[in-house]
Amino acid sequence: MLEAQSMTMISRRDLLIGAGAGLIGAPAILRAQQLFTAFPFRLGIASGDPSHDGFVIWTRLCPDPFDEHGGMPTAPVDVDWVVYEDEAMRRVAQKGVERAWPELGHSIHVEISGLQPDRPYWYRFMVGREKTVLGRTRTMPLPGKPLAHIRFGVAGCQHYEDGYFTAFDHLSREDVAFVWHYGDYIYEDRARQVNYGRDGSPRVHVRDHVGTDCYTIGDYRRRYAQYKMDPDLQSAHLAAPWFTTFDDHEVVDNWTATTSPYQSRPELAAIRRAAAMQAYYEHMPLRRSSMPTGGSMQLYRRAQFGDLLKAHFLDTRQYRSAQPCTGSFEPICAGVADPRPTVLGDAQEAWLREGLSAKDSHWNLIAQQVMMMPLDRRTGAGPAELRNMDSWGGYDAARERLLGSLDGLGNIVVMTGDEHQNFAGELRRDAGRGKAVAVELVTTSISSGGNQWIKPEAARYIKAANPFLRYSSDRRGYVLCDVTPTRWQASFRGVDQITARGGAISTLATATIEHGRPALRIS
Ligand SMILES: [Fe+2]
Numbered sequence: 001m002l003e004a005q006s007m008t009m010i011s012r013r014d015l016l017i018g019a020g021a022g023l024i025g026a027p028a029i030l031r032a033q034q035l036f037t038a039f040p041f042r043l044g045i046a047s048g049d050p051s052h053d054g055f056v057i058w059t060r061l062c063p064d065p066f067d068e069h070g071g072m073p074t075a076p077v078d079v080d081w082v083v084y085e086d087e088a089m090r091r092v093a094q095k096g097v098e099r100a101w102p103e104l105g106h107s108i109h110v111e112i113s114g115l116q117p118d119r120p121y122w123y124r125f126m127v128g129r130e131k132t133v134l135g136r137t138r139t140m141p142l143p144g145k146p147l148a149h150i151r152f153g154v155a156g157c158q159h160y161e162d163g164y165f166t167a168f169d170h171l172s173r174e175d176v177a178f179v180w181h182y183g184d185y186i187y188e189d190r191a192r193q194v195n196y197g198r199d200g201s202p203r204v205h206v207r208d209h210v211g212t213d214c215y216t217i218g219d220y221r222r223r224y225a226q227y228k229m230d231p232d233l234q235s236a237h238l239a240a241p242w243f244t245t246f247d248d249h250e251v252v253d254n255w256t257a258t259t260s261p262y263q264s265r266p267e268l269a270a271i272r273r274a275a276a277m278q279a280y281y282e283h284m285p286l287r288r289s290s291m292p293t294g295g296s297m298q299l300y301r302r303a304q305f306g307d308l309l310k311a312h313f314l315d316t317r318q319y320r321s322a323q324p325c326t327g328s329f330e331p332i333c334a335g336v337a338d339p340r341p342t343v344l345g346d347a348q349e350a351w352l353r354e355g356l357s358a359k360d361s362h363w364n365l366i367a368q369q370v371m372m373m374p375l376d377r378r379t380g381a382g383p384a385e386l387r388n389m390d391s392w393g394g395y396d397a398a399r400e401r402l403l404g405s406l407d408g409l410g411n412i413v414v415m416t417g418d419e420h421q422n423f424a425g426e427l428r429r430d431a432g433r434g435k436a437v438a439v440e441l442v443t444t445s446i447s448s449g450g451n452q453w454i455k456p457e458a459a460r461y462i463k464a465a466n467p468f469l470r471y472s473s474d475r476r477g478y479v480l481c482d483v484t485p486t487r488w489q490a491s492f493r494g495v496d497q498i499t500a501r502g503g504a505i506s507t508l509a510t511a512t513i514e515h516g517r518p519a520l521r522i523s
Contacts, residue, residue: 036063036071036127036128036130037063037064037071038063038064038071039063039130040061040062040063040071040072040127040130041059041061041062041125041130041132042062042063042065042225042229043059043060043062043065043224043225043228043229043283044059044132044228044229044233044234044237044238045057045058045059045123045124045125045132045133045135045234045237045238046058046059046135046237046238046242046284046285047123047135047137047237047240047241047242047285048241048242048243048244048284048285048286049241049243049285049286049287049301049303050137050138050139050140050178050241050303051113051139051140051303052117052118052139052140052141052142052143053113053114053115053116053117053139054111054112054113054114054115054139055112055121055137055138055139055241055285056109056110056111056112056285056286056287057081057083057108057109057110057112057123057125057135057137057285058107058108058109058110058284058285059079059107059108059125059132060100060105060106060107060108060228060282060283061077061079061100061106061107061108061127062105062106062225065222065225065226065229066210066211066222066225066226068218069102069105070105070106070221070225072102072106073102074102075102076099076100076101076102077099077100077106077127078097078098078099078100078127079097079098079099079100079108079125079126079127080095080096080097080125080126080127081095081096081097081098081108081110081123081124081125081126082094082095082123082124082126083095083112083115083121083122083123084121084122084123084134085121085122086122087122087134087136089122089134093115093121094112094114094115096110098110104278104281104282105217105221105279105282107282107283108125109285109286109287109288111287111288115139116139117139117140117141117142117145118138118139118140118141118142118306119138119139120136120137120138121136121137121138121139122134122135122136122137123135123137133238134238135237135238136238136239136240137240137241138177138178138240138241140177140178140303140304140305140306141305141306141308142306143304143305143306143307143360144304144306144307144360145306145307146306146307147305147306147307147308147309148308148484148485149308149482149483149484150177150305150306150308150309150482150483151174151175151176151177151480151481151482151483152176152177152178152179152180152480152481152483153171153174153176153178153179153180153240153478153479153480153481154179154180154182154367154415154417154443154478154479154480154481155167155168155171155179155180155181155182155236155443155446155478155479156181156182156183156184156185156247156417156418156443156445156446157182157183157184157247157417157418157420157444157445157446157447157448157449158184158185158186158227158233158445158446158447158448159184159187159445159447159448159449159450160186160187160207160209160226160227160230160447161187161191161192161205161206161207161208161209162205162206162447162448162449162450162498163206163447163450163451163476163498163499164206164232164447164498164499164500164501164503165230165232165233165446165447165498166232166476166495166498166501166502166503166505167232167446167447167476167477167478167493167495167498167503167505168230168232168233168235168236168446169231169232169235169236170477170478170493170495170505171236171239171478171493172232172235172236172238172239173239174480176239176240176480177240177305178240178241178242178243179236179240179241179242179243180242180243180244180245180311180313180367180415181242181243181244181245182245182247182367182368182369182415182416182417182418182443183244183245183246183247183248183249183250183369183417183418184247184248184249184250184417184418184445184448185224185227185244185246185249185250185280185283185284186214186220186223186224186227186249186250187209187223187249187448188213188214188220188223188249188250188251188252188253188276189209189213189214189253190209190211190212190213191208191209191210191211192205192209206498206499209223209226210222210223210226211223211226214275214276215272215275216275217275217278217279219275220275220276220278220279220280221279221282221283223279224279224282224283228283237285241285242284242285243303243311243313243367244284244285244286245299245300245313245314245315245367245368245369246280246299246315246317247316247317247369247370247417247418248317248390250276250280251272251273251276251277251317252269252272252273252276254323254327254390255269255273255317256317256320256321256322256323257317257318257319257320257321257322257345258321258322259322259323260272260273261327270295271295273295274292274294274295277292277295277296277297278292280292280297281297289301296318297318299313299315299318300312300313300314300315300348300351301313302355304360304361305361306361307360307361307362308361308362308363308483308484308485309361309362309363309364309365309483310355310358310360310361310363310364310365311364311365311367312352312355312356312364312365312366312367313367313368314344314348314352314366314367314368314369315344315348316343316344316368316369316370317369318345319342319343319344319345319347319348320342320343320344320345321340321341321342321343321395322341323389323390323394324336324338324341324389324394324395325389325394326389327389327390327394328388328389328390329377329386329387329388329389330386330387330389331384331385331386331387332384332385332387335394336387336389336393336394336395336396337396337397338397339397340397341395341397341398342395342398343370343392343395343398343399343402344398344402349401349402352366352402352405353405356405356406356409356412361411362411362485362515363411363412363413363483363488363515364409364411364412364413365413365415366412366413366414366415366438367415368414368415368416369416369417369418370388370390370391370392370416370417370418371388371391371392371393371416371418371419371423371440371442372391372392372399372402372414372416372427372440373392373393373423373425373426373427373432373440373466373468373469374387374392374393374396374399374431374432375387375388375391375393375423375462375466375469376462376465376466377462378461378462378465379454379455379458379461379462380457380458380461390418391418396431400429400430400431403427403428403429403437403438404429406427406437406438407429407435407437408437409437409438410515410516410517410518411515411516412437412438412439412518413438413439413440413441413488413513414427414438414439414440414441415440415441415442415443415479415481416440416441416442416443417442417443417445418442419442419444420444420445420448420449421442421444421445421449421454421472421473421474422442422443422444422471422472422473422474422475422477422479422492422494422508422509423440423441423442423469423471423472424439424440424441424442424469424470424471424472424490424492424511424520424522425439425440425466425468425469425470425471425520426438426439426440426468426470426518426519426520427439427440427468427518428468432466432467432468436468436518436519437518438518439511439513439518439519439520441479441481441490441511443478443479444473444474444475444476444477444478444479444492444494445476446476446477446478447476447498448476449474449476450476450498450499451476451497451498451499453474453475454474459472459474470511470520470522471492471509471511471520471522473492473494473508473509475494475495475496475508476494476495476498477492477493477494477495477505477508478493479491479492479493480493485515486514486515487512487513487514487515488512488513488515489510489511489512489513490510490511490512490513491507491509491510492507492508492509492510492511493505493506493507493508494506494507494508509522509523510522510523
């Protein structure tokens with residue numbers, strides 16, 4: 001039934017475009033002769049959400065990335081995949097066929113299980129005569145098994161127009177078990193012909209977004225296609241499995257559960273959000289449990305690595321109350337202290353508390369998006385404390401409630417994105433004045449913000465005004481974490497410039513956290 005229906009939808013042109021081995025119902029003789037008009041795997045391949053016995057492998061058939069349907073016929077297409085035990089592709093671990101559906105933009109998410117724990121695997125896809133390059137991924141150590149060390153990378157915030165993704169090229173050469181991408185995988189805005197920095201001066205604009213502001217599924221698909229054709233981004237995906245979470249720009253700047261700053265009608269914001277979430281799912285190596293339904297998706301999830309590290313990947317957008325005040329960098333208004341607003345929502349908050357109480361790993365990573373330290377943002381003398389109302393700094397009651405549940409655990413590291421700068425400091429109760437209960441490490445952007453650096457005197461002022469803040473720096477890059485049972489080391493890796501290709505990477509600083517002590521040492 002399915003095959004008969006599909007055949008009626010496939011035109012002669014579609015057959016020429018379509019994959020030889022893939023078009024459902026096409027006679028074998030035709031399948032062998034057909035070719036795509038262009039390479040169908042131009043968006044690369046990826047793996048993600050690794051467990052101890054498997055992972056997801058991802059690709060999307062898209063021979064014409066800026067076409068409404070990616071250059072694909074509106075028909076399902078079968079794609080072959082293989083997972084190998086060795087890089088030379090001599091030993092096949094598993095193989096199969098996955099159907100790429102037009103409803104999902106011909107993206108494919110294959111959930112592999114039944115593999116050996118804690119070892120690398122390699123994978124690729126084939127359709128007709130077309131083959132992808134070989135990707136490297138790995139399974140994770142068995143939960144509970146003694147583990148001496150794990151290394152992982154953290155990255156996010158990659159505005160395409162602000163610079164090259166050179167940092168991803170460097171990240172692809174680091175030997176990491178996994179990468180966590182904290183969010184802002186795309187930016188939803190149209191091409192900015194004139195681009196201004198923080199101080200209002202024009203800044204270098206290295207390349208343009210294709211298309212206008214994203215509203216429909218077609219807009220978001222085109223934006224992901226443009227980003228995913230970036231070779232540095234593809235390299236980083238090829239090298240390791242990723243856990244991905246979204247922040248705001250995968251949908252629209254500063255959205256929350258009920259609000260969008262640029263749309264006063266919530267039912268219209270919900271339509272845009274549904275399109276954005278579908279496109280996010282289509283382009284990330286996520287499990288089927290994260291497939292969107294009814295305009296929402298299950299993104300918060302956990303992963304455990306031996307007895308060493310348990311990661312709680314949070315979603316600080318989908319369930320969040322509207323920002324207080326006007327939602328930007330501004331003096332504290334009454335709404336900041338309101339006990340009712342939430343960042344995580346009741347269900348996620350309870351889920352996190354329960355996960356932290358299990359005490360079955362040396363360390364807990366709380367992997368989330370917006371800064372938890374209630375930073376005073378004044379960069380010079382000013383009459384009143386300024387907070388970023390789109391961070392936990394706008395939600396005092398929710399932050400204090402969460403910090404209360406961390407008190408006494410001594411093994412919590414909160415990691416954060418969003419800021420386009422590095423920050424490291426202690427998470428202290430009572431709005432930063434009380435007892436330290438955890439450490440927060442904020443990872444800078446891959447490219448957002450470009451080459452423009454914060455002025456040194458402004459950085460010094462922020463540090464002096466916030467005693468819990470121990471470190472900040474302003475270069476594009478990523479963070480590498482090396483975790484052992486007794487020590488957590490985070491290296492802030494920065495590139496010297498991103499407006500020309502080939503920027504050099506270096507370690508700007510290292511933060512060290514000893515197990516049992518919510519404090520950090522910077523070297
Ligand atoms: Fe960002």
